Amino acid sequence: MKLVSNSRGAWPQSMTFGQHFHRYGIVGRSRAITQVIRRIELVAAARSTVLITGETGTGKELVARAVHNGSAQQPMPFVKVNCAAIPETLLESELFGHVKGAFTDATATKRGKFALANLGSIFLDEIGTMSVGLQAKLLRVLQEREIEPLGAERAEHVDVRVIAATNRDLRRLVGDGRFQDDLFYRLNVIPIVVPPLRERLDDIPMLVEYFVDKHATQNGKRIDALEEGVVASLREHHWPGNVRELENTIERAVVLTTGAVITREAVSVEGALRVPTAVPSLKLRENVEWAECATIRRALEISTAKQQAARLMGISPRALSYYLAKYPFIDPGRTHRDNVIAAPDRADVRGIDKVSPEAEPVEDEIAAIEHDRLTV
Ligand SMILES: Nc1ncnc2c1ncn2[C@@H]1O[C@H](COP(=O)(O)OP(=O)(O)OP(=O)(O)O)[C@@H](O)[C@H]1O
Ligand SMILES: [Mg+2]
Numbered sequence: 001m002k003l004v005s006n007s008r009g010a011w012p013q014s015m016t017f018g019q020h021f022h023r024y025g026i027v028g029r030s031r032a033i034t035q036v037i038r039r040i041e042l043v044a045a046a047r048s049t050v051l052i053t054g055e056t057g058t059g060k061e062l063v064a065r066a067v068h069n070g071s072a073q074q075p076m077p078f079v080k081v082n083c084a085a086i087p088e089t090l091l092e093s094e095l096f097g098h099v100k101g102a103f104t105d106a107t108a109t110k111r112g113k114f115a116l117a118n119l120g121s122i123f124l125d126e127i128g129t130m131s132v133g134l135q136a137k138l139l140r141v142l143q144e145r146e147i148e149p150l151g152a153e154r155a156e157h158v159d160v161r162v163i164a165a166t167n168r169d170l171r172r173l174v175g176d177g178r179f180q181d182d183l184f185y186r187l188n189v190i191p192i193v194v195p196p197l198r199e200r201l202d203d204i205p206m207l208v209e210y211f212v213d214k215h216a217t218q219n220g221k222r223i224d225a226l227e228e229g230v231v232a233s234l235r236e237h238h239w240p241g242n243v244r245e246l247e248n249t250i251e252r253a254v255v256l257t258t259g260a261v262i263t264r265e266a267v268s269v270e271g272a273l274r275v276p277t278a279v280p281s282l283k284l285r286e287n288v289e290w291a292e293c294a295t296i297r298r299a300l301e302i303s304t305a306k307q308q309a310a311r312l313m314g315i316s317p318r319a320l321s322y323y324l325a326k327y328p329f330i331d332p333g334r335t336h337r338d339n340v341i342a343a344p345d346r347a348d349v350r351g352i353d354k355v356s357p358e359a360e361p362v363e364d365e366i367a368a369i370e371h372d373r374l375t376v
Pocket of ligand 1: 026057063
């Protein structure tokens with residue numbers, strides 16, 4: 001099916017749905033993404049540890065899978081561990097396993113993810129959230145290539161390629177004493193930096209085509225064309241949530257479009273971030289809180305779940321719960337425009353010190369956010 005615009009220039013006429021240029025599932029042909037793909041191909045063959053960094057939604061997980069799939073270990077397991085999603089107390093046993101009776105709930109022996117990934121790759125996602133204590137244990141595993149399941153008498157040899165990812169600035173965490181420098185150097189053997197979407201705008205047409213096709217198929221819709229100016233307007237956006245945000249924008253447009261043409265209105269991201277030209281007041285604290293509210297509302301609007309919104313904002317789901325308790329007038333269930341576009345009133349942000357007692361403050365993380373705010 002040819003994708004033809006209703007007027008010239010909206011879409012290169014030669015492009016057709018279903019012929020997306022991608023390698024390893026990574027759609028795009030900009031210089032920046034081509035360099036990333038080249039680097040993946042160079043490092044895939046080696047067994048060296050890879051550290052993937054980049055903002056949220058840039059495609060770090062796709063890159064991690066590509067490193068594994070491009071390697072000789074491709075038939076062997078690729079095991080993912082999201083270090084931010086597993087409570088700290090369980091993460092050690094999740095990674096290294098435990099023997100029956102090692103702790104109260106250890107009713108059976110359990111193999112850890114390192115053992116499951118043996119001869120393949122382990123993907124340690126969101127490594128920047130790992131506690132310093134566990135970092136020390138991970139460092140030992142990387143140095144000695146041995147794991148010690150909790151309660152076990154003997155260590156086990158493992159041959160696993162480690163691929164780690166983070167959207168945090170690990171060097172800064174090292175500087176702040178929150179990430180072990182030795183571990184950082186061990187992980188950062190081969191760095192791959194995935195650039196933000198705003199630095200590879202040339203990928204937008206191809207990504208849009210890919211996501212239109214994907215979501216039209218999933219929703220049983222037929223989309224023939226994009227209105228003139230759709231791609232141009234998407235190129236103007238800042239994309240803080242990167243490719244994930246672009247995909248969500250296109251999915252929403254496909255779902256809400258009734259005809260066969262996606263209009264500029266349907267992909268409108270105008271007002272999405274609504275940065276005020278005039279700040280609500282000159283009180284710095286009030287403005288910071290205003291910006292927090294606007295950001296949280298925006299993240300909720302472009303996400304399908306609270307966890308995803310937290311990820312977009314680079315905070316943990318628990319920190320998001322803290323903020324939702326701090327700003328109880330934000331309704332996470334109302335994820336649509338009216339919840340987002342309206343900037344919070346100054347009245348809204350008054351009295352916000354009264355955080356509800358159910359919200360468990362995530363002290364370290366919140367303190368880190370506050371600290372970053374003071375040091376930027
Ligand atoms: N170049 C791309 N081509 C196609 N899809 C992409 C591309 N980059 C990202 N995506 C899609 O965007 C979404 C986000 O990508 P991914 O989960 O890899 O991001 P991430 O960098 O790991 O984000 P986070 O830091 O929030 O975990 C996924 O659905 C992924 O398939
Ligand atoms: Mg990820």
